[in-house]
């Protein structure tokens with residue numbers, strides 16, 4: 674009996690966060706909290722996109738709002754879409770954003786590739802001057818790096834910065850990145866009343 678109770682408790686503990694994470698769904702340009710759907714009236718709560726970064730996959734074909742001291746956008750070898758960002762040398766690319774409390778951040782991920790399989794430093798900023806720097810190790814194929822564990826337990830994140838590298842093997846010191854994502858808790862944006870629209874057709 675105790676064993677069954679413990680199993681049930683474990684199942685509940687495991688299911689609770691997963692259920693929460695799975696209740697947000699995307700369809701076309703809509704992101705919706707599934708628990709908010711009123712199937713009678715058609716009312717639903719739309720939520721903001723999860724990624725707080727702008728131009729995360731460089732699909733504008735330009736860098737802004739990313740800033741840099743040498744990176745550029747290229748339409749060769751993108752991880753997804755048509756564009757990615759590339760650099761030759763130990764230079765940085767950075768995006769600043771409205772401060773977000775770390776408790777609201779679900780994950781921080783990026784795609785990276787280096788033909789020479791070298792190193793890439795990543796900085797997470799908590800103020801203009803306060804940041805943590807750590808390394809990821811890109812290889813010659815596009816790979817997904819999850820750096821969520823590098824996030825501090827408390828504080829507010831204000832920027833992310835990624836470096837290329839110089840030195841090592843004799844070839845070009847080439848770094849490419851794409852689809853950088855700081856996924857945050859969705860925030861209810863507004864309530865759409867599709868019921869009112871539907872009633873026009875009855």
Ligand SMILES: [Ca+2]
Nearest residue numbers: 730753754756
């Ligand atoms: Ca892209």
